[in-house]
Structure formats: C-alpha cells, structure tokens
Amino acid sequence: AVGGNAYITAGPMSETMSKSKSEGSVPRVAWLQRTAIPESEVAASDDADADPEAPLLGRRNPREEEQRHMRQARRRCVPKWPLGSSNSAKERECYAPLTDMPSDDPSRGPHFRYEVNDMMRMVYEGNGVRKIARYREKKLVRSGWMSTKIWGTTYLASGYCWVQILMLWLGSGVVAVLVYGILHQVNDKTIASLQTGLRISDTLRTLAAFILGFYLEKTINIWWTLRHDTLQQLMNIVDNMCLRMAIYFPGNSYEDRHARETIMRYGILSLALLFKDAREVDVWSREEAEKAGALNLTDLMEERLLTTREAALLEGMPAKSQMCWVWISSLFTKWCLDGRLPDPLGNQNTMLAYSEQARNAISTILAQLNMQFPLNYSHLIVFFSKLYMIILSVEAGVTFGSSLHHTNYADVISKCFILTIAPILYQGLLEIKEHISNPFRDDITDYSFKMFHARLQNECSAFFKCAMDPPYTTAEDPEPAVLPPQFIERQVNTAMYDFDAR
Incomplete structure (x- = not known):
C-alpha cells in the first residue's frame, strides 16, 4: 500500500x-x-x-x-x-x-x-x-x-474558481481606489450613510439563489432519473437475458459457452457504445470527438467486446448502441429456427420485448442528453448569477474605499468573507449543473464504463457458473436441469394457397 x-x-x-x-x-x-x-x-x-x-x-x-x-x-x-x-x-x-x-x-x-x-x-x-x-x-x-x-x-481544484475570485478582488480594488478619491473631501456622515445604504446585492442574491436553486434541482432530478431508471433498466435487461441464457445453455460445451457469453458480450457492448454515442452529444470538433473516444472502436476491440467484422459493420452507423439489440434479436431468431431453445415462439416474443425495452431505454437516455433547457432560460440564470458576483465586488470596493475615511471593520470583514465565498458557491453550482447534464464524459465524477463493465460481466459470469453446478446436483447425477430444445411448429392454412393453379 x-x-x-x-x-x-x-x-x-x-x-x-x-x-x-x-x-x-x-x-x-x-x-x-x-x-x-x-x-x-x-x-x-x-x-x-x-x-x-x-x-x-x-x-x-x-x-x-x-x-x-x-x-x-x-x-x-x-x-x-x-x-x-x-x-x-x-x-x-x-x-x-x-x-x-x-x-x-x-x-x-x-x-x-x-x-x-x-x-x-x-x-x-x-x-x-x-x-x-x-x-x-x-x-x-x-x-x-x-x-x-x-x-x-471538487470545484475547489478548478483553476477558473480562483482566477474568477482574483478578478473580482482586483475589480473591488479598482473601485476602492476610485471611491477613496471621490470621497476625499466628503464629511463622515455622508460616508457612514453610504456604507449602510448600499445593499443592492442583498436583493439580487435572493433572486439569483431562487432561480439557480430551481435550475439545479431540475437538473439533479434528470440526472437521478437517468441513472436509476433508464440506465439501470438497460443493465437489468442485460442481466435478465443472461440469467435466461444460464438456464437454457448450462453446459460446458463450446456451443453453450459461446451462446450465453455472446449475449453477455453484445449487452455490454451496447452499454459501451452508449457511452460513445453520449459523448458525441457534447463534442464540437472532430479533434474533440477523437480525444473523447467517440469515433474510435479500437478500445472495444482490445477489450474483446468487438470483432473486426462487427466493427466494420458498425462503421458509419448512427446510434451504434441500438444496433447491438438488432443483432441480439436476430441471433435469437436464428436459434429459434435452429431448434436450440425451448418454447421457441414464447422465447422469441420475450427476447424481442427485452430488445425493444433496451432500445427504448437507450433512445430515452440520448433524448435526455440532447434536450437542454431553453437558451433564454439558461442565459438568464447565468446572467443574474454573474451580475450578483459583479455587484458584490463593486459593493465591497465601495466599502473598502469609504472605510479608509471612516473605519467600519465589521462591514469590511463581512464583505471580504462574502466576496470570497459567494463566487465559489454560485459558480460552483453552475459548474455542477454543467457537469451532471451529461455524466457519460470523462470528468472524475462522471459514470465509469469500466466499472459498469466489470459489474455486469462479474454478475452474468456468476449466473453462468451457478447454473452449471446448482445445489441439487449429485455425483450420480451431476448435470443441471435443462429444458429440451424444440423446433417451431406452425399450422399451415391451406386456404392461403391455390393448389389447383398448376
């Protein structure tokens, strides 16, 4: 350690x-x-x-x-x-x-x-x-x-945080020098009234705090729903499909291992491609896209989630994360026709429903990421937050400048404290809102695909292992229970065909 x-x-x-x-x-x-x-x-x-x-x-x-x-x-x-x-x-x-x-x-x-x-x-x-x-x-x-x-x-580690505070202090210093020069020949009563009467920031602080709090609360609700509803629904579907695969293909043969682990691989691949699709939302140049890994599938091939041929099939495809569920649906259709599943028609319908739910979850996530608050609304909130910080800097400068004539230590200390803390709070909330609006990027507090990958793979692998050796097996009967596979049986309606045509 x-x-x-x-x-x-x-x-x-x-x-x-x-x-x-x-x-x-x-x-x-x-x-x-x-x-x-x-x-x-x-x-x-x-x-x-x-x-x-x-x-x-x-x-x-x-x-x-x-x-x-x-x-x-x-x-x-x-x-x-x-x-x-x-x-x-x-x-x-x-x-x-x-x-x-x-x-x-x-x-x-x-x-x-x-x-x-x-x-x-x-x-x-x-x-x-x-x-x-x-x-x-x-x-x-x-x-x-x-x-x-x-x-x-945290935001306190951001260079912009301290640069902005420094700029506000510099602005306050300039105002203090100007006020000191203007009030050089003013009597003490005028200076005292100026110190106690300048309270514009108090009203603006209340207004800015109200609209910024509502703005942030709505974004946090969207972020929470994104993780615990739609994204978790997608991962639950992958787990559920792998649980079924563990029961349908519990053997140690190559065919069984390949079948169940291919479904697991495609499910995890869908999640990996979702991260890439989501990162594309917030890139503004090809250079940014390449840096974010949104265009390159090499990392997925190195992680053995994607073959060369599969990567070629996805080349140039929009919404790549949804294409994996087409592959899964098609693969289940093939297995049903090949007679590899019990109750093929029922399983086909169930797996298609799973695939549709997963595709819907992905589509909903991408829609939430692409949908922003109206520009006018966002600009208004940012404008009032920045205006509050600027007015606070001006007020502090007036207090500092006037205090050189008529010392008011309590007011000076209060202004120093507020001028340092308020920018951290307000700008920090704005930064948090921007960060959590798309948690699929590479910020330290964003979602970790590597962790999601590990959790899904470890859970599904545990399903497969448990299904291969359930508690009821014995030395005399070591094989796990498995339903016999069936071929699809369909009744042909002869009324559909004209057998006398020839």
Whole structure:
C-alpha cells in the first residue's frame, strides 16, 4: 500500500501470493502488479486468439473460472507501514466488492487499475482518465471534507474558481481606489450613510439563489432519473437475458459457452457504445470527438467486446448502441429456427420485448442528453448569477474605499468573507449543473464504463457458473436441469394457397 492506498489491476499473481493463499494465510501485499504475464499463459492466449474473427468468449473452463474468483476473493491490502511491521493494530483491510473487480484474463477486459483507500474507491481507466466509484460518505460529513483527496476532486481544484475570485478582488480594488478619491473631501456622515445604504446585492442574491436553486434541482432530478431508471433498466435487461441464457445453455460445451457469453458480450457492448454515442452529444470538433473516444472502436476491440467484422459493420452507423439489440434479436431468431431453445415462439416474443425495452431505454437516455433547457432560460440564470458576483465586488470596493475615511471593520470583514465565498458557491453550482447534464464524459465524477463493465460481466459470469453446478446436483447425477430444445411448429392454412393453379 502506498499512502494507505490499495491498487488492484488485471493479470496473474505471483507464486508467493498463490502459495500464501493455498496455506490460508493473508498475503501481506499492497500492489498487485499484473502486467508481467508468464510466457506459458501468453502462448496459450495467442493460440486461442489466433483467429481475430473467432468468438471472443467461452474459452475458460469452469475450473479456471473458480480459481480466478478465489484469487479475487482473497485480495488484501495494508496501509503505508512497512510490510514487515509486527504492529497488527495498524493493519487495515481496504475492501471492494467482488462485482467491482477488473478481469485478470489478459485476453479480455475490463482492464483497469482500481485504487481503494480510506476515503474512496477510484477507477483509473487509462489515458489519464480516473473516476470515483464510491466515496465514504460517513467520513466525508465528519472530518473527510478537509481531506486533500476530496478537495482535489471538487470545484475547489478548478483553476477558473480562483482566477474568477482574483478578478473580482482586483475589480473591488479598482473601485476602492476610485471611491477613496471621490470621497476625499466628503464629511463622515455622508460616508457612514453610504456604507449602510448600499445593499443592492442583498436583493439580487435572493433572486439569483431562487432561480439557480430551481435550475439545479431540475437538473439533479434528470440526472437521478437517468441513472436509476433508464440506465439501470438497460443493465437489468442485460442481466435478465443472461440469467435466461444460464438456464437454457448450462453446459460446458463450446456451443453453450459461446451462446450465453455472446449475449453477455453484445449487452455490454451496447452499454459501451452508449457511452460513445453520449459523448458525441457534447463534442464540437472532430479533434474533440477523437480525444473523447467517440469515433474510435479500437478500445472495444482490445477489450474483446468487438470483432473486426462487427466493427466494420458498425462503421458509419448512427446510434451504434441500438444496433447491438438488432443483432441480439436476430441471433435469437436464428436459434429459434435452429431448434436450440425451448418454447421457441414464447422465447422469441420475450427476447424481442427485452430488445425493444433496451432500445427504448437507450433512445430515452440520448433524448435526455440532447434536450437542454431553453437558451433564454439558461442565459438568464447565468446572467443574474454573474451580475450578483459583479455587484458584490463593486459593493465591497465601495466599502473598502469609504472605510479608509471612516473605519467600519465589521462591514469590511463581512464583505471580504462574502466576496470570497459567494463566487465559489454560485459558480460552483453552475459548474455542477454543467457537469451532471451529461455524466457519460470523462470528468472524475462522471459514470465509469469500466466499472459498469466489470459489474455486469462479474454478475452474468456468476449466473453462468451457478447454473452449471446448482445445489441439487449429485455425483450420480451431476448435470443441471435443462429444458429440451424444440423446433417451431406452425399450422399451415391451406386456404392461403391455390393448389389447383398448376
């Protein structure tokens, strides 16, 4: 552990780690560096991946999967104290759910670095992009709000925040100099009345706070609905379809593994492409689009979510995330016609309904992202917020300048405090509104696709594993129950055909 952090990445573990696990001891490691892959594993992976168009999943046997989950389940980390320290009271476990773990299979993703510390769980997605998976709210509301780990992820870490405050202070200084020169020969009574009578910002603050609060509240409601309704509905559909696949194809044969894991792959691919479609909404040049990864599918091919042929089929397609559900529907239709599913007509209707619901969820998400508040409304709110900060700066300047003639320390201290805090609050709320209006981008508080990928894949893989070895199986009868596949039976209406025509 470095500074109390634990880092979890993808790849095989060392011999010592495996040995300590087999003996039941807690491995005293802090960094699981999994980039040095043994040559034997690389060779095996190369053999399996020789054909780039071969199915990407379904190559692991159940024993390998079980060993992989056991390796993940036994992860431990210790804080910054030396590994040889005997002070067990200082040792702490940094824990993260199994569903959040990255893949340790070098041939398929998700691959990312997962940092767990006493304040938050952080996902490092690559290319300098990091996302907060979860923060420790209990600690935040007590002493954590002062932590540099938190401050570095907030608006207070923005350079614009402090530049704007500096500009307001400079403006206030200019006004103070002018007021001092103008009031040089004015009596004390006039100066005192000026100090107590200038309260324009009080009225404007109330108005700006009201409209800005409503503006932000509406955006937060949209953001909350986006995550817990439409986006979660999409992920629930992927999980539900994989649960059905686990029951219909529970065998260890290549055909069963390929069938169930292809559906899982297409479902996760749809989510990955949704992130790319969503990022396209807020790019204004091709350079920005390429930087955001909205046009490039190479990363999905590296994560083994997409084949070369599938990438070629998606080239130039709009709304790529919805096309995956056409593939899923067509694949189920093929399986129904090939007699690979029980109750093919019922399953066809169910899976088509799932695909329609998923496509609707994606379409709704993209519609919410594309729909903005009217420009006039947004401009009015930004205008009044900025106007309040400017007037506050002018008032502070008048107070500072007049106080040089007639000292009023209470008013000066109050103006100094407000002139520093108010811009942070109002500009911070405007920035928060802009950030959460599209949470599919690369801001530190945005959604992490790598985390969604890991959760979906780990959940669905667990479905497949449980279906292969349910509790009721025995040594005498080790096979899981599975309904027999059927062919579609249709009644032909002879009235539709004229058999006497020939």
